[in-house]
Amino acid sequence: MELRAGKGNALRLLLLSVLVPVLNIGVHWLIFLFFRDSGLPPIANAVLAVLWGGLGIYSIYYSFNWLVEQYPDQWKRRLLPFVFVGPAALLLGWLLVLPTVRTLYLSFMNANSTEFVGFANFAAVFTDRLLVTALRNNLLWVVFGTLLCVGFGLLIAILADRSSFERVAKAIIFMPMAISFVAAGVIWKFIYYYQPEQEQIGLLNAIVVAFGGEPQAWLSMIQPWNNLFLIAILVWMQTGFAMVIFSAAIKSIPEDMLEAARVDGANEWTIFFKIMIPTISGTLLSVTTTIIVFTLKIFDVVMIMTGGQYETDVVATQFYRQLFMYQNTGYGSTLAIVLLIAVIPVIIVNLRQFRKEGGF
Amino acid sequence: MAKRRSKLKKSKWLVNAVLAVICLVWSIPTIGLLVSSFRPAADILQSGWWNVLPHREWQTVEQLTLPRDTDLREPIDVKGQTYTDDQLRAGVTVGDERYIWENRRARLLNVQEKHWGAITNFTTQNYEAVLGGKEYKIALPDGGTKTEKGSGMGQSFWNTMAVTVPATVIPILIASFAAYAFAWLRFPGRRSIFVIIIALLVVPIQVALIPILKDYTSLGLNGTYAGIWLAHAAFGLPLITYFMYNAISQLPKDLFESAFMDGATNFTIFSRLILPLTVPALASISIFQFLWVWNDYLVSLIFLGSQPEVQVMSMKIANLVGSRGNDWHLLTAAAFISMLTPLAVFFALQKYFVRGLLGGSVKG
Numbered sequence: 009m010e011l012r013a014g015k016g017n018a019l020r021l022l023l024l025s026v027l028v029p030v031l032n033i034g035v036h037w038l039i040f041l042f043f044r045d046s047g048l049p050p051i052a053n054a055v056l057a058v059l060w061g062g063l064g065i066y067s068i069y070y071s072f073n074w075l076v077e078q079y080p081d082q083w084k085r086r087l088l089p090f091v092f093v094g095p096a097a098l099l100l101g102w103l104l105v106l107p108t109v110r111t112l113y114l115s116f117m118n119a120n121s122t123e124f125v126g127f128a129n130f131a132a133v134f135t136d137r138l139l140v141t142a143l144r145n146n147l148l149w150v151v152f153g154t155l156l157c158v159g160f161g162l163l164i165a166i167l168a169d170r171s172s173f174e175r176v177a178k179a180i181i182f183m184p185m186a187i188s189f190v191a192a193g194v195i196w197k198f199i200y201y202y203q204p205e206q207e208q209i210g211l212l213n214a215i216v217v218a219f220g221g222e223p224q225a226w227l228s229m230i231q232p233w234n235n236l237f238l239i240a241i242l243v244w245m246q247t248g249f250a251m252v253i254f255s256a257a258i259k260s261i262p263e264d265m266l267e268a269a270r271v272d273g274a275n276e277w278t279i280f281f282k283i284m285i286p287t288i289s290g291t292l293l294s295v296t297t298t299i300i301v302f303t304l305k306i307f308d309v310v311m312i313m314t315g316g317q318y319e320t321d322v323v324a325t326q327f328y329r330q331l332f333m334y335q336n337t338g339y340g341s342t343l344a345i346v347l348l349i350a351v352i353p354v355i356i357v358n359l360r361q362f363r364k365e366g367g368f
Numbered sequence: 369m370a371k372r373r374s375k376l377k378k379s380k381w382l383v384n385a386v387l388a389v390i391c392l393v394w395s396i397p398t399i400g401l402l403v404s405s406f407r408p409a410a411d412i413l414q415s416g417w418w419n420v421l422p423h424r425e426w427q428t429v430e431q432l433t434l435p436r437d438t439d440l441r442e443p444i445d446v447k448g449q450t451y452t453d454d455q456l457r458a459g460v461t462v463g464d465e466r467y468i469w470e471n472r473r474a475r476l477l478n479v480q481e482k483h484w485g486a487i488t489n490f491t492t493q494n495y496e497a498v499l500g501g502k503e504y505k506i507a508l509p510d511g512g513t514k515t516e517k518g519s520g521m522g523q524s525f526w527n528t529m530a531v532t533v534p535a536t537v538i539p540i541l542i543a544s545f546a547a548y549a550f551a552w553l554r555f556p557g558r559r560s561i562f563v564i565i566i567a568l569l570v571v572p573i574q575v576a577l578i579p580i581l582k583d584y585t586s587l588g589l590n591g592t593y594a595g596i597w598l599a600h601a602a603f604g605l606p607l608i609t610y611f612m613y614n615a616i617s618q619l620p621k622d623l624f625e626s627a628f629m630d631g632a633t634n635f636t637i638f639s640r641l642i643l644p645l646t647v648p649a650l651a652s653i654s655i656f657q658f659l660w661v662w663n664d665y666l667v668s669l670i671f672l673g674s675q676p677e678v679q680v681m682s683m684k685i686a687n688l689v690g691s692r693g694n695d696w697h698l699l700t701a702a703a704f705i706s707m708l709t710p711l712a713v714f715f716a717l718q719k720y721f722v723r724g725l726l727g728g729s730v731k732g
Contacts, residue, residue, distance in 0.1 A: 044588075053526070053530055054527070054530035058529070058530065061537055061538050061597055062533075062537040062541075065541050069541075069635075070635075073633075077633065089555035089558075092545045093546045093550070093561065095542050096545070096546035096605055096609060099542065099601060099602045100605055100606070102583075102602070103576060103599060104576050104602055104606075105564065105568070107577075108571065108575045110579040111575045111579060114579075164387070164390060167386060168387060170380065171380075171383050171387045172380070177387050177390075180391045180394055181391065181394050182714075182718075182722075183714065186711055186713065186714035186721075187663065188662070188664075188665065188706060188707075190663075190682040190703075190706070191685065191704075194401065194685060194702075194703035195397045195398060195401045198700065199397055201696075207414065208416070209416045209417070209696075211396070211397075252722055253725065256726055301570050304572065305573075307666050308665040311665070311686065312665075315690075324666075327574050328666075328670075337578060340578060343574070344572065347574055348571060348575045354570045355567050355571070358570065359563065362566050
């Protein structure tokens with residue numbers, strides 16, 4: 009398929025190179041307008057939306073690929089990678105990279121982004137009582153949430169490995185991972201529910217009463233311990249994640265290594281601390297980082313359970329509140345940047361790991 | 369040796385027992401929700417959901433009518449013994465029996481004995497109430513009915529579908545194309561773009577929300593499906609690209625070379641060869657992204673918040689929690705409806721889900 013780069017051909021290529029992008033934008037814009045204004049019944053809307061979402065993207069790639077195929081070979085080879093990578097790069101650039109830079113810029117501006125205020129917002133984050141509370145609570149989340157998830161995950165992984173019903177046990181522990189924090193919030197709100205002067209229908213209070221105690225309003229009681237009742241929800245949901253990964257790591261420890269230690273008279277504790285922990289230390293580290301990053305961004309649970317009241321605010325809920333309730337873009341952006349700064353060590357570790365694995 | 373084995377057996381028994389207790393603790397919250405969602409509204413508020421299990425409870429076996437002129441301020445005579453009014457109000461236990469007022473004014477006294485019993489009133493009314501968007505009737509404890517407006521979870525279910533499926537397909541398609549290019553094509557900027565993708569893996573999405581919201585407002589994308597698809601696609605892209613890169617770059621090189629020899633273009637190689645060969649990886653990451661978007665609350669709250677008719681289920685439930693926090697019959701049913709799809713996906717495709725987790729977690 010040797011194409012001669014004649015004048016007619018060049019003109020045709022130029023025309024196509026303009027036409028294909030324009031048509032793509034035009035067609036999808038029209039479809040977008042149709043969806044926005046149609047008011048179809050929800051089921052029809054869902055089906056059509058799914059079709060558009062799937063086929064639409066494929067047709068974009070297909071048409072651009074077809075366009076590049078019309079070019080002479082040398083150009084084809086040069087342009088094709090950009091057809092493949094382009095959409096991903098554009099999307100990431102527009103919706104992640106640029107916004108991060110813009111947020112950084114906004115964090116140095118005042119509440120409605122009209123005036124430069126230097127580091128005033130950052131100073132406020134570490135002095136304003138509301139914001140400091142959010143930072144403290146987030147620290148509680150990171151420390152207790154991560155410790156408990158990793159601890160329980162490891163314990164259950166080891167127990168399951170030696171039990172007679174491993175599969176069932178793992179499925180049960182893992183199941184909460186599949187549901188949303190919102191649904192989990194409802195589940196746990198019901199457990200912590202408190203009715204003054206009435207029969208307790210919340211499980212926790214019913215247990216307390218059965219043992220002769222006084223029922224409590226758990227979510228608003230002695231601060232900051234009420235945060236722990238929220239963290240319990242995270243532990244319930246994320247322990248399964250830690251467990252599954254630890255379980256896979258434990259199973260990859262060679263059986264004869266453990267057997268040899270047992271023959272040498274090592275007891276189970278020695279085996280655990282001297283063999284298992286060192287062998288899975290890499291996994292331990294990566295699970296811990298994953299959960300730390302996760303707890304840093306925690307939002308849904310707090311929002312559903314208390315809405316940040318009773319001193320349970322975390323950085324992400326305070327971010328939302330600054331943005332939508334107080335209309336303070338400056339504080340909001342600064343809180344987001346604080347989260348970003350907190351994950352920078354993880355980013356560095358990831359990049360190092362990538363380079364160590366040979367990169368490209 | 370025999371001694372050792374018996375010791376092992378003993379420890380196995382202990383392991384099983386401990387694990388069983390943990391599993392029980394882990395599943396009770398969900399069971400409580402499921403049971404409650406089928407109980408009538410009035411029952412939920414009067415007795416704990418665990419009362420549906422057989423348990424010993426006081427049941428009235430006899431009713432005594434005391435003389436009308438009984439003075440409640442004086443000790444009251446019941447079957448030859450005397451009790452105070454306060455005792456009878458709280459219930460007083462004598463042998464196997466308990467005396468408690470049924471109606472103080474009418475001097476009607478219940479004589480109760482402990483019997484096995486269970487509250488087994490179940491109903492599907494909660495689900496009808498939550499799913500429907502129109503008026504529905506609800507049975508009151510006194511036998512009457514009350515009419516209320518439904519919560520419209522049925523519509524939100526479809527909205528969630530319309531958000532989730534494209535928000536899964538779009539980033540996976542885009543990321544796979546990109547991953548193919550990173551793995552098998554050479555182009556300027558290849559390394560730097562990939563390094564950026566790795567750096568973006570753990571970046572909190574909060575840093576992007578404010579500027580995107582501004583852009584969306586000026587483009588009219590707020591409260592539209594297209595807007596939230598793009599947002600979810602961008603937030604999911606780094607992990608999916610990284611995951612798909614790992615899968616695609618591990619395919620044997622000969623495969624590509626022989627396909628090229630046969631004159632196949634990169635596009636045909638990608639759609640006819642690579643996609644079918646990476647189906648397990650695609651399945652894993654699809655489940656991951658699907659559940660992520662289905663369960664998301666923050667992104668939809670910010671980008672769909674302004675349009676009530678496109679609200680997804682998580683927002684609907686969050687609103688219910690805020691506005692009708694004590695209507696447990698609605699909350700439990702709504703939460704369970706939102707859990708149905710993830711649980712079905714989870715139990716049907718557990719193997720792929722775990723595999724996706726193993727691949728995706730390592731990089732956070």
